Amino acid sequence: MSGAPGDVLNADDSLYDELYDVRSEAIENGNFLEMDPYPLMNAARDRAPVHKGFLREVLGLPFYHRHRMTVEGRQGYAVLGYDLAEKTFRDNVRLSNRVYHMNPGDFKMLGILEMDSPEHFAHRKAAQSLFIKPRAVGMWRDRWINEIVGAIVGNLQAKDRAELNMTLCARVPVHTITAAVGLRGEQALAFRKALVNSLGTRSGRAAQAEGMATVDRMVTEQIELRRKAPGEDIISWLLAAEIELPDEGPRTLNDVEIVTFCRLLLLAGGGTTWRQMGIVLYALLVDRSRWEDVKADRSLVEPAIQESMRWNPNNPMFSRLAVQDTEIGGMEIPAGSVVDICLAAANRDPPRWDNPDVYDLHRPFRQHIGFGVGAHMCLGRNVAESEMYVAINALMDHFPDLRIDPDQPAPYLTGGLEQRGISGLHVLLK
Numbered sequence: 001m002s003g004a005p006g007d008v009l010n011a012d013d014s015l016y017d018e019l020y021d022v023r024s025e026a027i028e029n030g031n032f033l034e035m036d037p038y039p040l041m042n043a044a045r046d047r048a049p050v051h052k053g054f055l056r057e058v059l060g061l062p063f064y065h066r067h068r069m070t071v072e073g074r075q076g077y078a079v080l081g082y083d084l085a086e087k088t089f090r091d092n093v094r095l096s097n098r099v100y101h102m103n104p105g106d107f108k109m110l111g112i113l114e115m116d117s118p119e120h121f122a123h124r125k126a127a128q129s130l131f132i133k134p135r136a137v138g139m140w141r142d143r144w145i146n147e148i149v150g151a152i153v154g155n156l157q158a159k160d161r162a163e164l165n166m167t168l169c170a171r172v173p174v175h176t177i178t179a180a181v182g183l184r185g186e187q188a189l190a191f192r193k194a195l196v197n198s199l200g201t202r203s204g205r206a207a208q209a210e211g212m213a214t215v216d217r218m219v220t221e222q223i224e225l226r227r228k229a230p231g232e233d234i235i236s237w238l239l240a241a242e243i244e245l246p247d248e249g250p251r252t253l254n255d256v257e258i259v260t261f262c263r264l265l266l267l268a269g270g271g272t273t274w275r276q277m278g279i280v281l282y283a284l285l286v287d288r289s290r291w292e293d294v295k296a297d298r299s300l301v302e303p304a305i306q307e308s309m310r311w312n313p314n315n316p317m318f319s320r321l322a323v324q325d326t327e328i329g330g331m332e333i334p335a336g337s338v339v340d341i342c343l344a345a346a347n348r349d350p351p352r353w354d355n356p357d358v359y360d361l362h363r364p365f366r367q368h369i370g371f372g373v374g375a376h377m378c379l380g381r382n383v384a385e386s387e388m389y390v391a392i393n394a395l396m397d398h399f400p401d402l403r404i405d406p407d408q409p410a411p412y413l414t415g416g417l418e419q420r421g422i423s424g425l426h427v428l429l430k
C-alpha cells in the first residue's frame with residue numbers, strides 16, 4: 001500500500017512547478033547551459049581520455065562545481081574515456097567520496113555517498129538487501145509502485161492531453177520513496193522542498209537551516225512511531241538492521257544514522273528517476289517508431305530504459321578526491337586533487353559502442369556506467385528501473401496511441417552539465 005490516496009497523488013500542487021522544472025532548477029543552481037554539452041564532451045574525450053583541469057575547464061564552460069566547498073583551491077582532473085572512468089570509479093582506496101562532504105564538522109549530510117570504507121561498506125551492507133532486484137520487482141512494486149502508477153495513469157484516462165513531466169515523471173518517484181520511508185503521501189512535496197532547501201544550493205542560509213530542521217523532525221517523528229509500531233517500510237527495516245564497524249561489536253543503527261540514511265534516499269530517489277523517466281519517454285516518442293517497437297514487444301522495455309541511461313544519463317558527472325598520489329591513464333594525480341568522472345562522455349566512447357550518439361533500442365547490450373560502478377554504484381538502481389518499467393508499461397497499455405502534442409512546445413533536453421532532463425512532455429493521450 002502506498003498510503004497515498006489517488007487525490008493526493010494527482011493533486012494539482014504548485015510545488016510541482018517549483019520543484020520539478022529541469023530548466024529553472026539549473027538556473028537556480030547557477031549551472032544552466034543553453035547548449036547541448038555532448039559535442040564538447042565527445043571532442044574532449046576524443047582528444048584524450050583524461051585531462052588536467054576540472055571538467056568544466058576542459059570543456060571551456062564557466063566554472064561551477066556542485067561540491068564547491070571541497071574543490072576550492074584544489075587542482076582538478078577530468079576523466080572522459082570509458083575504461084579509465086570505470087577504473088576511476090572502482091578505485092575507492094586512493095580516490096575518496098569525501099569530495100561530497102559539505103560542512104566543516106563530521107556531520108554527514110549525504111550519508112553513505114560521502115563515506116569511505118570500512119564505514120561505507122558497513123552502512124551500505126545494513127540496507128543493501130532492501131534494494132536487490134527481487135525486492136525491487138516484488139516488494140517495491142507490490143507495496144508502492146503499482147498502486148502509485150495505477151492511480152496516476154488512471155487519472156489520465158479522463159483526459160485527451162497531458163504534460164507527462166509534471167503529471168507522471170515527477171510524481172511516481174517522489175511518492176514511491178516517500179511511501180517506502182513511511183511518510184504520508186500529502187507530506188511528500190513539503191518534505192522534498194525542505195530537503196532541497198537543506199542542501200543550500202537553491203536557498204539562502206535561513207531556508208537551509210529551516211529545511212534541515214524540518215527534514216530531521218519529520219524523519220525523527222517516523223522513527224519514534226515505528227519504534228513503537230513497526231510497519232512495512234524502510235525505517236522499520238533500518239531500526240531492525242545490524243551494523244558492524246571494525247572497532248565496535250555488532251549494534252543497531254542510532255537515530256542520527258537512520259535520519260541521515262533516509263535523507264539520502266529521499267534525495268537520490270526523488271530527483272534522478274524523475275529526470276530519467278522523462279528522458280526515456282522523450283527518446284521513445286521523439287521517434288515514434290521506437291514507441292511502436294516497444295509496445296509490440298515488451299521485452300524491449302528494459303533495453304529502452306538501459307539505453308536511455310547510456311545515451312543520456314541524467315547525472316552526467318560525479319567526482320572523487322585523491323587521498324593518495326595516484327595515476328590515471330598515465331596522468332600523475334597528486335593527493336589532494338579532485339577528479340571529475342564524466343560518465344556521459346564515457347557512455348558514448350566509440351570503441352565500446354557503434355554510433356554512440358544514437359539512441360538505439362536494438363543495440364547489443366554492453367554495460368554502461370549511468371548508475372556509476374564499484375563500491376558506490378547506485379543503491380536504488382533496481383527501484384528506479386522498476387518505477388520506469390511499470391510507468392512505461394502502464395502508458396502503453398492504456399494509451400497505445402500516445403504521441404507528442406504538435407500544438408504544444410516541442411520537448412528538448414535541458415539542464416546543466418551536472419543534471420539533465422526534459423523541458424516538458426506535452427502529449428496527446430488518445
Ligand code: HEM
Nearest residue numbers: 112113268269272273276318371372376378379380383384
Ligand atoms: C535513474 C535514476 C537514478 C540514477 C541515474 C542514479 C545514479 C546514481 C549514481 C551514478 C550513483 C553513484 C554516485 C557516485 O559513485 O559518486 C548513485 C548512488 C546512489 N543512489 Fe542512485 N540513481 C538513481 C536512482 C536512485 C534511487 C531511486 C535511489 C533510492 C531508492 C537511489 C539511491 C542511491 C544511493 C543511496 C546512492 C549512494 C550509494 C553509495 O554511496 O554506496 N538512486 N546513484
